[in-house]
Amino acid sequence: MNSEIVFSKYYGQAGVEGIDAYKKNEAGYTALPKAIEMGWEKVLQEVKDSGLRGRGGAGFPCGTKWGFIPKNSDKAKYLVINADESEPGTFKDRAIMTYQPHLMIEGAIIAAMTINAHMIYCYIRGEYVKEAEILEKAVAEAYKAGYLGKNSCGTGYQLDFVVHRGAGAYICGEETALLNSIEGKRGEPRIKPPFFPAAIGLYGCPTVVNNVETLACVPMIVNRGATWFKTFGPEKNSGMKLFCISGHVNRPGLYEKPMGYPLMKLINEDCGGIWRGRKLKAAFPGGSSSPLLTAEECNVNLDFDSLAKAGSMLGSAAIMIIDDATCMLKVAIRTAHFYQVESCGQCTPCREGTMWLKDLHHRLEAGQGRRGDLDLIEDICNNMDGTTICAFGEATAWPLRSMVKKFRAEYEQHITEKRCPFGGSAGHAHGH
């Protein structure tokens, strides 16, 4: 399996986020002049050829997305960077912005010029205060070095970049909610049709929304070519990838691996196996929105298509590992609680379903569950699945349904024994 560290070589080191270090360590800002020389048609083609798929969660081909931007529209075009990293378990974009902000900025400049945008908004989640400061500093450096500003790279192209802070709303990671949020509105997703960002995006203008890691891939694709990029990972799932491992492993953290890396190898070899000598019980392979995998199902490769085939998804590559001493209902409560708190509330199934699911899970965990509750959970999930404006409905339904299906016996034990078989209280139930 071909592999090369392209992101994380300098992670954890002090002073690597500056423009000088970026130039010295990572051949920084050499892709940009190369791209200008290539011309934007060729750059677009190269990104398309690389097979780069969006790293935010949906895995949509990046080049195709750029290609949707109309060429002969008089309207302004915008590039928006989705740095609203909030999917539970995910912390990769934070690392990029902390240690390689310029890699993202350079990628964003290339992307903006490709789609003929003169304005870049970087929407960073509100809690990332320190990261926003680092980013602001890096942006100032890029202005000073002439990569941004009235005469970007001496080409006469005006390009501005602003760091726009979110304010504590998971839903703003959904691209159309994010656009509403930039416009100063409530972060509620828009309906599609008609609000496809490439046609009617930010301020009603054609807009591309790209994830941080996606854009960070762009300079290396320009520099080293699509063919090189495709040497990593299986067909249609190319590239090196940052995997976020958390939960019950001995060495949680960020791991850079080629796409298609085996999950069990990552757990047992890279992360030193399950902690406290326990056994693997289950794992979320792609954030809390991905259907849970049982220990047996964890024999899977980490890429978009393999995980889809396994009935789950790569999502944001946030792998949360659960050991066998953990009550699955408690995990479900944390999951349900999160979605209840974060639902924007505009669609009926999501607004009502998330609360209902949370209440049901709490009741079960407290040993007060009823016979029909498990079927009811499944049915509520079914009724939320595919009936909402955005993917939030599915993001709630899929993991919770997978849990009740795959760990049904454990759920039933809570009902028959009228208590949690793992002992302890009913869990810390906040935020009612």
Added chain:
Amino acid sequence: MPKVIIDGVEVEFQAGEKIIQATDRAKAVHIPRYCYHDGLSIVAQCRMCLVEVEGQKKLVTACSTPCADGMKISTKSDKVKKSVKGVQEFLLANHPLDCPICDQAGECSLQEYSYGHGQEDARYDFFRRTFIDVDMGPSIKKNMNRCIHCTRCIRYCDEVGQIHEMIAQNRGNSTEIITIDNNPLKTAYAGGLADVCPVGSLTTKDFRFKKRVWYLKPGEGVCDGCSQGCNITHSQESNYLFRLEPRLNMEVNKWWMCDEGRYGFHHVHSPSRVVGPTDLRSGSPKGVMWGEAIPAVKEMMASAKSVAFFVCADATQEEASTLQKAFGSADFFSYSPTVAASAEDKPLDHLLRRKDKSPNLKGLEALNFKPYSAFDPKKYEIVFFVSAGKVRPPYGLAKLAKKAVGLGVFLKEELLGYQFILPGASTYEKAGTFVNFKGMKQSFKASVPPVGMSRTLESVVVGLLEAPRKVS
């Protein structure tokens, strides 16, 4: 014309039309909806109108999905039925189900769709969220417990009232629809919130707890509040008028009407209204029978050399012509309280309200009624003041005439200067025609018969023209 196929039936559509618009226009299958309203922007939030389109993996909302030629749509597939049932159940999860004390009962979308689309049993058994009822100004009372978050009210204020005063506060399950600081609604169209609210969350204080709607008998009316001539539905029960609501007319008022018009019917059943012929010649009012009143007024007319009719412009075209035909030699004047002539009329806001607060000035002008400015009460030996109660003659004007007779709807506290009142019909007690500011002739039907001993103008005129009966 391009077509979509809905449940196997071909339905034609116009370019840009959404599925729900095509089915509504063709009066094909009724697709259930809460957040969709023809007069408001589309948000597709309630998810009730989910339908299945052949070739698409996910269900789509009929309100936001444009028709495409040959599109095959199912509103009855198992997938659709299951999802819609789910949505209906979610909506009821936090609904108080307090239909017995809810004013919306009988015209509530939740009730209506529970039949065709609801769950047989209630599976939700947790505490329902609760809020305290809130007064939203003179027009509207809010019950947030019943709210289904369709946001029609928010969009109504933004788009129709054009004041951003109703908003969603907080998010998700704890979203509450409010006005900031509980401010009273500023819009002159607040009553419309009760129309657009598909459930019992927003009700008008005027109609609240007055009547169960299933007892009401609706009729087609035209508002007499201004020269716009908004089309309305008037609803009565046991000859009592309970409420006015807008009636769709795309050329006039679309789906809307203002509060002034909506609540401007209470003179009809006012205890102050004079509902029997009244003789005031002695200086104090004395109720008399028609049989005494008509001959007395006839006698007054017989001796008069000059007669004028001061006609408030809430008279119908039919009434005006009747008077002209019957008393051709008299002078006729038209009166609006706010403009001297229809040329002075102008819009008062972006939507419907107009300066001319009379419904038929344009019509009377077309019949060559003279303007009020040319009227000198002293010039005539007898002046008939004609009013339907909505436009009332200036107080005290009758006193300037040598003799004055009131014909129509008059209030007891406004009788200064009259010798006789012959009680007549308000707009809601007669059929007729108004000509609005655009010159559109709009006919309407009676809702209730004239209150008490009141008679329509036509029957009074017949009486005044009849040869005197011989007393045997």
Added chain:
Amino acid sequence: MEKKFGNDFYAEMDRIQRFYPNKRAMLLPALHAAQGERGWISDDTMQDVADFLGIPKTQVLEAVSFYHWFKMKPVGKFNLQFCNNIACWLRGSEELIHHAEQKCKVKMGETTKDGLFTISEVECLGSCGTAPVCQINNDYHENFDIHKLDKVIEGSR
């Protein structure tokens, strides 16, 4: 117009103004600056922001009440924001929260009487590889444990 905010607020607004085609789009930046200065977003602050941007206060309230980062109630000098999402929970965030509640003698969501500490629960902070995490005001405290928590509380008193 009367200056309701400190100079930093106006400097920041001047700096970013050219990036936004309308005033409403500056709402989130303005609210961040206002909260940075005043610690929370009061009713008056909403009015001040609305006046500054020339937008209705209703639009400000809609947004403020939507975004949980904006505090509509005053918080303590140290706002202990515990993540209790899956990854942190798997790593013992619940014990930490219990401990903090006992130590500060307040419940979740409350502020100590001396106004020093607020304990709040927040959703995933993106520090899952170094869980559990507690964000105290703007700063992340990663690989947090009871020992570190005690030090923070005692060091702040």
